[in-house]
Amino acid sequence: MQQPAQRSIKLGIQAFLNGDNQQAYEQFRQAIELAPEHPDGWINMAILHRRAGQLGEAHAFINKAYELRPDSAAVLSNMGSVLGDMYRHDEALEFHKRAVTASPDNQGMGRNHLQALREAGQFEGFLAGCEAYLKRHPDDTSVRWFKAQALFYLQRFPEAWRAIEERWQIANIRGALPTDISWWQGEPLDGRSILVVDEQGFGDSILCSRYIPLLAEQGANVTLLCRPALHDLFKDLPANIVGELAENQPFECAAIIHRFFKSSPDDVGGDPTVSQSFDYATAMMSLPGWFKANLTEAPPASPPVHKDELLPPSLQKPLDEAGEALKVGIVWAGNPEFKRNAQRSAPLSHFADLATVPGVQLFSLQKGPAEAGLESLDDPGAVTPLGLHLGNFTQTAAVIEQLDLIIMTDTSVAHLAGALNKPVWNLLDTCPYWIYGLTGEATGWYPSMRLFRQTQPGDWAPVFASVKSALTALAEEKSG
Structure with missing residues (x-):
């Protein structure tokens, strides 16, 4: 590739990393114009469109790169990733296998292949692949995390909990375990x-x-250091709730534990109730393992979560106006920063169709960028938007208490509804959170929760057909 085209690629990658997709697009377009016979411009354009969720365009660009260099490991791996996002998993796996064969020492391509096995639901192969990979690259802690995921899917819980403790070494969970603390x-x-x-x-x-x-x-004296959004929700727990743990720091808790372990009141906002030293420290996701959690024995019940006693008129009035209708809350998307958010989220149009069930009124509890989708509904009155007015988890809990049912994809609100013991229908993709297992309609973790599962990756239509049928029966039962 000539130097001007290389420079455009470099500038485009930098713009992409800085979040300037328009500038990245212009630079990659220029690289293609300068060197149309070279695959790099086409590859990067495919990556840009894939990350934006524009999979048709991404596929067209990576196809062009494949025409130019069908033996390139980079082309093969990126083709596999695009096809995987399109739920064409059998084809995706073939391209990832070819990429790994072409470049067996490339760890990134190896990880892409492993993730493709997971998304295809080949969990035995996923585990075997992780173990084979770790023999070649034993220091790759990301794949040790993948191995823990595979063990959870296969319900090998003692091994899974041991493996999950290795999360501390993963690069994006900054801060290794301090050695001077009693874990x-x-x-x-x-x-x-x-x-x-x-x-x-x-x-x-x-x-x-x-x-x-x-x-x-x-008999422990428990201090819980958590993000501000959880302080009020957890205020009824038998623990000192402390700390202004920043919203963007949940994965930095090893380093934060080190700072607080031998703390003084000044370190925790002058709170004199906080111990100036602790006998032990741990992290939230380590607790199930030390209590030997699995799917065959009933877990401890959820403790009471705190909820607001009074709602502001912006929330209470729409609920009152629904009268005797079956009041159903909906959430269709989770945190956009979560790597599998696209797979676990479902189209809003599927949820909006539930509004056609007689006697049902839908209320959106959706927060974040996905909430804007309500503006493009054919029938704006199909869903009453509440998300904009929900200021915190305790308000959301108070709203959930007044609803008859929550229907949603798996996000934090599903856990909140389950903790409140309110009826919640949780719609799961084919790689669900570990507590739900891979089969069945129930979970012992939340007795009020009913699970609706995809049978094919990315195919929500049968799921919503089942949901609509069940919702129709429930609405008829309520109307008498």
Whole structure:
């Protein structure tokens, strides 16, 4: 590739990393004009469109690169990734296999192949692939995390919990385990103090909050360091709730534990109730493992979560105006930063169709960028938007208490509804969160939750056909 085209590629990649997709597009377009016979411009244009969710365009660009260099490992791997996002998993796997064969020492391409096995639902192959990969690259901690995922899918829980402790070494969970801290590993806690640090998604924290009372029952003095959004929700737990853990820091809890472990009141906002030293420290997602959680034994019940007593008129009035209708809350998308958000989210149009069921009124509890989709509905009155007015989890909990049912894809609100013991229908893709397993309509973790599952990756139509049928029966039952 000539130097001007190389420069355009370099500038385009830098713009892409800086979040300037328009500038990246212009630079990659220029690279293609300068060197149309070289695959790099086409590859990067495919990556840009894939990340934007424009899969048709991404496929066209990577196809052009494939025509130019059908033996290129980079082309093959990116073709596999695009096809995987299009749920063409059999084809995707073939391209990833070819990429790994062409470049067996490329760790990124190896990881792409492993993720393709997971998305295709080939969990035995996923585990075997992880183990084979780790023999060649034992220091790749990302793949050790993949191995933990595979063990969860295969319900090999003791091994999975041991493997998940290796999450501390993953690059995007900054801060390795400090060696001068006593990490709790199930020891007796009578009269001891323990620091528990919130981590990962809000749903993970709500799920694992059920273990805080168990620590207190053992006689522990529990301090919970968590993000501000969870403070009020968890205020009824038997723990000191402390800390202004930043919203963007849930994966940095190892380093944060180190800072707080031998803390003074000044370190925690002058709060004199916080121990100046702790006997033990742990993190939220370590607790299920030390309590030997699995899918065959009933987990501890969710503790009460705090909810607002009064709602502002912007939330209460629409609920009152629904009268005797079956009031159904909906959420169709999760955190856009979550890597599998596209797979676990469902089209809003499928949810809006549920409004055609007689006697049903839909209320959107959706927050974030996906909420804008309500503006493009054919019937704006099909869904009453509440998300804009929901200020925190305790308000959301209070709204859920007044609804008859929540129907949603798997996000933190599903965990919140389950913790409130409210009826919730959780719509799952083919690689669900570990507590749901791979089969069945129920989960012992949330007795009020019913699971509706995809049978084919990316195919939500049969799921919503089942949901609509069940919702129709429920509405008829309510109307008498």
